[in-house]
Amino acid sequence: MMKKKGLLIIIDGMADRPVKALGGKTPLEHGVFPSFNEVARRGINGLMDPIAPGIAIGSDTSHISILGYDAYKVYRGRGYLEALGEGLPVKEGDIGFRVNFATVKDGVVIDRRAGRIQEGQAALAQAINTGVKLPSDVQAIFKESTGHRGALILRGSGLSEKVTDSDPHAVNERVREVKPLAKEAEFTAYVLNEFIRQSAEILSKHEVNKERVRKGLLPANYLLIRGPGVKPEVESFKQKFGLNGACIAATALVRGVAASLGLELLKVEGMTGEYNTNELAKARETVKALEKYDFIFTHFKPTDAASHDGNVNLKLEMLAKADRMVGYILANVDLDEVVLCLTADHTTPLEVREHMGDPVPVAIAGEAVRVDDVNKFNERSCAKGGLGRIRGNELMNIMHNYMNRMEKFGA
Amino acid sequence: MMKKKGLLIIIDGMADRPVKALGGKTPLEHGVFPSFNEVARRGINGLMDPIAPGIAIGSDTSHISILGYDAYKVYRGRGYLEALGEGLPVKEGDIGFRVNFATVKDGVVIDRRAGRIQEGQAALAQAINTGVKLPSDVQAIFKESTGHRGALILRGSGLSEKVTDSDPHAVNERVREVKPLAKEAEFTAYVLNEFIRQSAEILSKHEVNKERVRKGLLPANYLLIRGPGVKPEVESFKQKFGLNGACIAATALVRGVAASLGLELLKVEGMTGEYNTNELAKARETVKALEKYDFIFTHFKPTDAASHDGNVNLKLEMLAKADRMVGYILANVDLDEVVLCLTADHTTPLEVREHMGDPVPVAIAGEAVRVDDVNKFNERSCAKGGLGRIRGNELMNIMHNYMNRMEKFGA
Numbered sequence: 001m002m003k004k005k006g007l008l009i010i011i012d013g014m015a016d017r018p019v020k021a022l023g024g025k026t027p028l029e030h031g032v033f034p035s036f037n038e039v040a041r042r043g044i045n046g047l048m049d050p051i052a053p054g055i056a057i058g059s060d061t062s063h064i065s066i067l068g069y070d071a072y073k074v075y076r077g078r079g080y081l082e083a084l085g086e087g088l089p090v091k092e093g094d095i096g097f098r099v100n101f102a103t104v105k106d107g108v109v110i111d112r113r114a115g116r117i118q119e120g121q122a123a124l125a126q127a128i129n130t131g132v133k134l135p136s137d138v139q140a141i142f143k144e145s146t147g148h149r150g151a152l153i154l155r156g157s158g159l160s161e162k163v164t165d166s167d168p169h170a171v172n173e174r175v176r177e178v179k180p181l182a183k184e185a186e187f188t189a190y191v192l193n194e195f196i197r198q199s200a201e202i203l204s205k206h207e208v209n210k211e212r213v214r215k216g217l218l219p220a221n222y223l224l225i226r227g228p229g230v231k232p233e234v235e236s237f238k239q240k241f242g243l244n245g246a247c248i249a250a251t252a253l254v255r256g257v258a259a260s261l262g263l264e265l266l267k268v269e270g271m272t273g274e275y276n277t278n279e280l281a282k283a284r285e286t287v288k289a290l291e292k293y294d295f296i297f298t299h300f301k302p303t304d305a306a307s308h309d310g311n312v313n314l315k316l317e318m319l320a321k322a323d324r325m326v327g328y329i330l331a332n333v334d335l336d337e338v339v340l341c342l343t344a345d346h347t348t349p350l351e352v353r354e355h356m357g358d359p360v361p362v363a364i365a366g367e368a369v370r371v372d373d374v375n376k377f378n379e380r381s382c383a384k385g386g387l388g389r390i391r392g393n394e395l396m397n398i399m400h401n402y403m404n405r406m407e408k409f410g411a
Numbered sequence: 412m413m414k415k416k417g418l419l420i421i422i423d424g425m426a427d428r429p430v431k432a433l434g435g436k437t438p439l440e441h442g443v444f445p446s447f448n449e450v451a452r453r454g455i456n457g458l459m460d461p462i463a464p465g466i467a468i469g470s471d472t473s474h475i476s477i478l479g480y481d482a483y484k485v486y487r488g489r490g491y492l493e494a495l496g497e498g499l500p501v502k503e504g505d506i507g508f509r510v511n512f513a514t515v516k517d518g519v520v521i522d523r524r525a526g527r528i529q530e531g532q533a534a535l536a537q538a539i540n541t542g543v544k545l546p547s548d549v550q551a552i553f554k555e556s557t558g559h560r561g562a563l564i565l566r567g568s569g570l571s572e573k574v575t576d577s578d579p580h581a582v583n584e585r586v587r588e589v590k591p592l593a594k595e596a597e598f599t600a601y602v603l604n605e606f607i608r609q610s611a612e613i614l615s616k617h618e619v620n621k622e623r624v625r626k627g628l629l630p631a632n633y634l635l636i637r638g639p640g641v642k643p644e645v646e647s648f649k650q651k652f653g654l655n656g657a658c659i660a661a662t663a664l665v666r667g668v669a670a671s672l673g674l675e676l677l678k679v680e681g682m683t684g685e686y687n688t689n690e691l692a693k694a695r696e697t698v699k700a701l702e703k704y705d706f707i708f709t710h711f712k713p714t715d716a717a718s719h720d721g722n723v724n725l726k727l728e729m730l731a732k733a734d735r736m737v738g739y740i741l742a743n744v745d746l747d748e749v750v751l752c753l754t755a756d757h758t759t760p761l762e763v764r765e766h767m768g769d770p771v772p773v774a775i776a777g778e779a780v781r782v783d784d785v786n787k788f789n790e791r792s793c794a795k796g797g798l799g800r801i802r803g804n805e806l807m808n809i810m811h812n813y814m815n816r817m818e819k820f821g822a
Binding site: 369370371372384386387388389390394396397399400404406407409410411 | 428429435437458462463464465466467468469470471472473475482483486489638664760763765766767768769790791794795799800
């Protein structure tokens with residue numbers, strides 16, 4: 001019995017609903033995607049509810065589920081995953097938060113993105129990390145990310161993730177005081193408010209912001225904090241499936257999910273998670289990594305971004321880009337040795353611009369599968385395939401089975 | 412509302428994956444099985460995951476699940492079921508084990524099957540049962556089965572099934588000392604090692620073995636012990652479904668599962684569980700038993716054995732044999748009065764030679780079902796049927812419903 005390797009390709013937000021501008025077709029139905037279709041033709045197809053029918057989900061919960069875990073049981077918030085994915089030196093027990101550089105005047109949010117700041121964020125972060133002094137043994141580690149984004153971790157004894165956001169999630173609203181959601185979080189709320197107060201002081205006096213004001217730009221004078229989270233309580237992917245796995249993804253949150261499960265994060269030159277990402281560089285790294293690892297999870301982000309933007313043509317363009325990535329992989333991977341799964345993490349309809357709870361198409365190709373008669377990879381054709389309708393957290397067991405690695409329960 | 416009877420026919424390991432030697436068809440797709448197809452044509456069809464998508468299972472766990480129970484909750488190991496199925500006088504609280512007569516020299520396994528011993532096993536078993544003296548109130552009851560196989564029960568106070576195997580599961584390895592897997596199993600491990608030591612002494616001095624050695628045969632001088640188990644904690648089939656049920660099966664393990672649920676075990680002349688089993692005798696007994704019982708579970712084993720042997724032609728032959736069994740049943744049972752289900756307990760791909768986690772085809776025929784347009788009984792055609800993809804432990808509820816016996820939940 002030959003053990004096979006596994007490759008899971010997730011095209012973020014790929015699935016859609018009928019689009020009026022496309023005559024009632026979905027982008028997958030409207031466009032021409034020869035490599036997606038080749039996976040369908042050589043595979044067994046179906047629909048997958050990332051968590052359960054009708055449930056709309058985030059990119060964190062969906063990936064936790066599709067990688068084989070019960071997201072309802074293990075998910076403990078976004079902040080920790082984001083911080084981990086951003087490369088912060090996160091330790092078990094840390095509380096992670098997502099952070100925006102913002103512009104605040106007299107306690108009111110003027111811009112949640114500080115004029116989409118592009119320069120000087122590292123200097124601002126360094127000033128905060130050296131300047132803020134917190135009570136007891138609590139340490140705050142803040143790291144800037146792309147643009148106005150950042151991540152924060154709080155480390156120390158007596159901390160809890162059960163606190164509210166300081167971010168009002170809208171402009172022209174007052175910034176919020178962080179409040180405890182449970183008795184044990186009172187100290188954390190106090191510490192976090194202190195961090196926000198001190199960092200605002202440091203930011204407003206900082207030379208980067210003085211320079212921005214001189215140039216007529218909005219100052220990054222306040223940190224809006226949201227999405228507290230701690231490490232998901234999981235057995236590692238290696239323990240659960242016995243696979244040495246790695247992840248090829250640019251998006252911090254997805255990287256964080258993968259890292260929290262113990263997947264190794266691979267670096268690829270030119271992989272950005274944005275519209276300009278280098279899909280062929282990702283494909284090459286995927287093919288190369290399959291030599292070293294048992295399991296590769298390759299993620300492609302900008303399809304989802306185009307859907308959030310409601311940009312039909314851009315979504316078609318990004319799907320074509322992802323199709324090229326899959327094409328290179330198909331040309332260079334032997335499906336007698338690798339079980340390849342193509343799917344999405346959720347449906348992001350162009351007309352809704354948000355994640356919705358519709359199921360996504362899924363195709364699994366490999367030597368062991370009962371190839372069905374589906375030859376187009378899209379939402380409606382895959383619904384007629386031999387896989388039927390499965391759930392996200394069943395997918396890894398199904399792949400594991402086709403990889404001939406499943407251990408028998410019973411005798 | 413007329414209450415109907417139920418007939419569940421399980422063809423063991425019938426389902427397969429595409430087979431290269433059959434041009435990518437499965438055995439069910441390649442062969443001609445008119446009676447299987449008649450069930451599909453007159454029924455509603457689907458795919459069934461014996462436990463859950465992708466999960467590979469044993470014949471014990473699969474039958475527990477397909478008979479309506481949650482195998483994860485109730486399964487407590489194989490040995491008890493095997494001993495029960497072998498007809499040992501098992502009582503609640505007993506620990507059951509599977510046993511091999513083996514040939515051991517200087518503590519190393521020479522042959523795990525004692526030269527496939529065919530004669531004298533009863534005399535050896537009797538010598539062990541009368542000769543071995545165990546501490547405290549512990550009793551050991553050993554019974555030979557076919558060939559090198561046997562079953563053992565330990566009865567007494569302070570026993571636990573949480574012990575390791577003495578069987579190294581490979582030749583040229585040293586026999587293992589039984590070890591406790593929990594504090595409460597220390598006494599059991601001690602007793603079992605004592606049983607093994609004393610039985611080895613008795614066996615090596617026994618006339619049957621002296622005679623074997625004189626003839627140049629390997630002596631059955633050691634008992635390898637594995638698969639400890641206790642009674643599954645279940646409500647009976649009768650309590651759960653209100654059905655007087657009986658089982659027609661030759662395989663000890665399957666008989667044990669049925670008996671542990673309270674199904675009556677019926678005897679059939681010529682039923683062997685081997686390639687030579689008398690399928691028409693089983694069919695006749697099935698038809699006859701349907702007069703007396705509400706529910707019959709008829710099991711057919713050798714298809715699975717052919718798959719484990721990787722023998723394509725033999726599997727086709729055994730499927731044809733099972734098809735004849737089903738043919739006789741269809742000719743003699745009125746589907747207006749009986750709900751008939753045809754399925755497999757798991758997929759055993761010829762090319763893998765082990766149970767795998769692929770779903771199995773299922774067809775249910777009877778007066779109440781919404782007959783679909785599937786007219787061939789196989790893995791890919793049934794996937795397009797009206798049942799969709801169901802789980803093993805949902806099947807009994809579905810049959811129970813078509814039998815018009817389901818009691819309403821709610822008002």
